[in-house]
Amino acid sequence: MFFSKSFIPILKNNPAEAKIKSHQLMLRTGMIKQSSAGIYSWLPLGFKVMKKIEQIVREEQDKIGAQEILMPTIQSAEIWKESGRYKDYGEEMLRIKDRQSRDMLYGPTNEELITDIFRTSIKSYKSLPQLLYHIQWKFRDELRPRFGIMRCREFYMKDAYSFDINDEEALFSYNKFFLAYLKTFKRLNLSAIPMAADTGPIGGNLSHEFIILADTGESKIYTDKRIFKVNSDNTKLEKESLNKLRDEFKKFYSVTDEKYDENEFNNKVPEEFRLKTKGIEVGHIFYFGDKYSMPMNSSVDHQGKKEFVKMGSYGVGVSRLVGAIIEAKYNDKKEIMKWPQSISPYDCAIIPLVTKGDKKNLEKSINLSKKLKEYNIDYLIDDSEESFSAKIKKFNLIGIPSQVVVGNKTEGDNFEFINIGKESINLNSNQIIEFINQSKKN
Numbered sequence: 001m002f003f004s005k006s007f008i009p010i011l012k013n014n015p016a017e018a019k020i021k022s023h024q025l026m027l028r029t030g031m032i033k034q035s036s037a038g039i040y041s042w043l044p045l046g047f048k049v050m051k052k053i054e055q056i057v058r059e060e061q062d063k064i065g066a067q068e069i070l071m072p073t074i075q076s077a078e079i080w081k082e083s084g085r086y087k088d089y090g091e092e093m094l095r096i097k098d099r100q101s102r103d104m105l106y107g108p109t110n111e112e113l114i115t116d117i118f119r120t121s122i123k124s125y126k127s128l129p130q131l132l133y134h135i136q137w138k139f140r141d142e143l144r145p146r147f148g149i150m151r152c153r154e155f156y157m158k159d160a161y162s163f164d165i166n167d168e169e170a171l172f173s174y175n176k177f178f179l180a181y182l183k184t185f186k187r188l189n190l191s192a193i194p195m196a197a198d199t200g201p202i203g204g205n206l207s208h209e210f211i212i213l214a215d216t217g218e219s220k221i222y223t224d225k226r227i228f229k230v231n232s233d234n235t236k237l238e239k240e241s242l243n244k245l246r247d248e249f250k251k252f253y254s255v256t257d258e259k260y261d262e263n264e265f266n267n268k269v270p271e272e273f274r275l276k277t278k279g280i281e282v283g284h285i286f287y288f289g290d291k292y293s294m295p296m297n298s299s300v301d302h303q304g305k306k307e308f309v310k311m312g313s314y315g316v317g318v319s320r321l322v323g324a325i326i327e328a329k330y331n332d333k334k335e336i337m338k339w340p341q342s343i344s345p346y347d348c349a350i351i352p353l354v355t356k357g358d359k360k361n362l363e364k365s366i367n368l369s370k371k372l373k374e375y376n377i378d379y380l381i382d383d384s385e386e387s388f389s390a391k392i393k394k395f396n397l398i399g400i401p402s403q404v405v406v407g408n409k410t411e412g413d414n415f416e417f418i419n420i421g422k423e424s425i426n427l428n429s430n431q432i433i434e435f436i437n438q439s440k441k442n
Contacts, residue, residue: 365381
């Protein structure tokens with residue numbers, strides 16, 4: 001792809017309405033465009049990043065045996081009336097009527113719909129557990145949408161749901177998702193802390209938010225600094241291993257604002273380890289037992305007896321993660337962004353020094369791109385006639401971590417290679433390919 005043919009409408013300055021780093025960068029680099037308050041179009045650069053994040057989320061869900069489905073954005077109000085949440089959910093829910101005057105809604109979440117699907121499909125406990133997920137648009141009518149995609153009305157989300165025969169099995173499913181989330185955020189190069197959280201309108205008595213530290217976050221958090229050292233590399237799925245992992249986190253006080261108790265915090269956390277700060281919620285998991293299955297009569301036959309299934313739900317804000325990663329990685333003072341290689345909008349930026357009378361460097365770049373293409377490396381060639389400093393500044397803003405400079409001193413198969421934030425080195429095309437592919441795995 002040539003930069004001149006790409007749809008990347010870069011702005012010279014930060015838009016005045018953008019107050020936080022992610023909103024500023026996403027508007028400035030043309031990742032998104034506002035359609036109306038809290039609703040955005042995702043342009044190619046932003047869409048590519050979001051889809052790569054989506055794939056990592058999907059892969060980690062698949063690894064624990066969750067099965068992907070797709071539910072609609074528009075739901076019938078009748079199933080929400082069954083659960084009792086139709087009136088209770090509040091004004092965030094967008095309520096509508098179809099042409100037959102039937103009550104409908106734009107789904108803010110899917111507990112009712114997935115319960116309805118389950119109850120009409122599974123009748124025996126022998127089919128349990130069931131772990132189902134989808135990645136779909138949601139709508140919550142925020143009173144004051146702000147901060148770009150961080151607090152918007154329409155957003156892209158992975159939500160999963162578990163169905164088990166009893167509390168013990170349900171807790172095992174909960175811990176599976178707990179581990180999957182730790183591994184997901186690690187692959188995104190984020191340090192996300194699981195924190196005991198309020199269950200809110202979802203309900204239940206067990207809940208964790210996964211928070212990344214950020215001054216621009218809206219979540220107030222209170223934690224023991226020692227929690228950062230807990231090892232989250234455990235890959236076993238045995239109950240003992242998973243329960244042990246979550247128990248390691250439970251040793252350290254770590255809560256969101258709704259759960260905070262000052263006396264408890266001071267008693268449990270030595271002063272030198274106390275941390276009061278802000279963070280961004282990137283995931284939220286809940287266990288709520290039969291809160292939905294009982295009123296909606298979702299049960300299975302267990303040894304001749306009707307048992308209401310035990311349920312949990314597990315959300316990850318896929319579109320919000322784009323903004324959260326920017327908040328964690330973007331240096332707004334130096335105007336430098338560095339995407340993790342695994343989710344960079346392009347694998348490699350090729351930056352030739354081009355003048356009107358000399359296109360040799362552009363030709364060298366095209367030849368290099370042909371080899372990269374053989375190895376499925378997605379590239380962007382800057383074919384503009386801007387100065388070298390202007391090009392580097394532009395790509396540092398876009399955040400493609402692997403950059404190849406093709407200048408007049410470039411000879412043969414050797415190139416100046418830049419990994420943003422580090423000194424440039426000389427690499428041949430095979431070494432560039434190896435570096436990029438290895439970085440994508442990490």
